[in-house]
Amino acid sequence: xxxxxxxxxxxxxxxAVDSHSGYxxxxxxxxxxxxxxxxxTKATKTKQGVSGGKAxxxxxxxxxxxxxxxxxxxxRVTKARCEACGTNWTIT
Numbered sequence: 001x002x003x004x005x006x007x008x009x010x011x012x013x014x015x016a017v018d019s020h021s022g023y024x025x026x027x028x029x030x031x032x033x034x035x036x037x038x039x040x041t042k043a044t045k046t047k048q049g050v051s052g053g054k055a056x057x058x059x060x061x062x063x064x065x066x067x068x069x070x071x072x073x074x075x076r077v078t079k080a081r082c083e084a085c086g087t088n089w090t091i092t
Contacts, residue, residue: 022079030082031089038083041091045074 022042029036078091 022081025080028080030085030087032087033082033085035082035084039080040083041078041080043076043078046077046090 022040024037025039025041026037028039028041030039075092079088080091081088
């Protein structure tokens with residue numbers, strides 16, 4: 001039992017998960033400073049331009065569909081942050 005508790009405490013101390021920046025990825029390298037193992041990643045959704053289907057619906061409904069949906073669509077991306085130098089970047 002003590003071994004499990006020690007492993008859990010070391011996991012918390014290492015900071016493997018940060019709710020803001022995500023999980024530590026030991027195999028990623030920072031493109032700015034070249035540091036290994038200090039990059040955190042987190043999957044998010046971001047707005048990405050105009051959706052063709054929504055634009056077509058807006059034309060067909062005289063713009064009424066824009067009130068409910070808007071024109072932009074959300075795409076899934078991965079945000080990365082280096083703990084060593086503080087550089088942020090997006091992986092698409």
